[in-house]
Amino acid sequence: MEDNTARFEKLLVKNGLKRTAPRLQVLEILSGRDSATSQPYLEQVMGKDADRVTLYRVLQAFEEKGIIHKVLDQQGTANYAICSDGCSAHEHHDEHVHFNCDNCHKIYCLDTVKIPALKVPAGFKVDHLNLIATGLCASCSDKVN
Amino acid sequence: MEDNTARFEKLLVKNGLKRTAPRLQVLEILSGRDSATSQPYLEQVMGKDADRVTLYRVLQAFEEKGIIHKVLDQQGTANYAICSDGCSAHEHHDEHVHFNCDNCHKIYCLDTVKIPALKVPAGFKVDHLNLIATGLCASCSDKVN
DNA sequence: TTATATTTGCAACATAATTGCATTAAAATG
DNA sequence: CATTTTAATGCAATTATGTTGCAAATATAA
Secondary structure, eight states: OOOHHHHHHHHHHHTTOOOOHHHHHHHHHHHTOSSBEEHHHHHHHHGGGSOHHHHHHHHHHHHHHTSEEEEEOTTOOEEEEEOOTTOOSSOOOOOEEEEEETTTOOEEEEEEEEOOOOOOOTTOEEEEEEEEEEEEOHHHHHHHO | OOOHHHHHHHHHHHTTOOOOHHHHHHHHHHHTOSSBEEHHHHHHHHGGGSOHHHHHHHHHHHHHHTSEEEEEOTTOOEEEEEOOTTOOSSOOOOOEEEEEETTTOOEEEEEEEEOOOOOOOTTOEEEEEEEEEEEEOHHHHHHHO
């Protein structure tokens, strides 16, 4: 799992995207984190390596191709995480629960927790489900006690 | 159910808020809609009747008192709906499902649908759940067929 | 009717996101 | 390997969204 760069380059090519510095950098940052990453954080980390507009466009392209998925936190800020295998441009499989910690504000993708089936009123056709739980993450509830 | 104004005035007084024109207007608009209403829509409808800042502050005050609740749609836009009875400043009971129609972009509060209980990994402590379903609402899926 | 406490509106500012366009860089081609 | 083609970047300008401080106005209490 060492040579990420080679892996990322394949990922880009596979999706018809050119191998550029800003794109590799975004993948590098996202893969090094255990929770979803906010746009402002990315912007700050990348600094002047890439224009703000470029970052927006990189994220948008990645989302369209199914490389990353977007989660909105309780404030409405966009956060991004690398999709698990199985996502593609045509179909996102990110219907797991996202956990938004009230203390550290990290967003965890709880891949193991599936969203239970849901009964909706007649006529409504559910396409996607998006469940965000808020509370304290394991690390923060430790510290509080 | 005709004289809304009197009802709204009581609601304001009960929550220690003064009876002002912008507040009554917001309540009037929200109560006349069958789905959650976006901040931009409210801003547009109110036009120059109220300053943009006033609208933000009215919405914020209402949310704090438990008169309305905020739902973020898939784009991260704030939408507001009048709370069902039982909400207060201390406790929001809006843990029902919100349905975001992909076609008409309305947001429905599905009060009758409860969010199923959830198993989370050890250590995580869930405080609130927020489930947004996307797809076609009853009215739009009619039209498509 | 006057006093007081809240609420409003304005101006200025801060942040987040989008668009058009010229320039640059990556991959494809011969 | 030079050249062409196509995609991506960076910059400037613009729009949308949300916030803060403060003076003026207004609702309620006294």
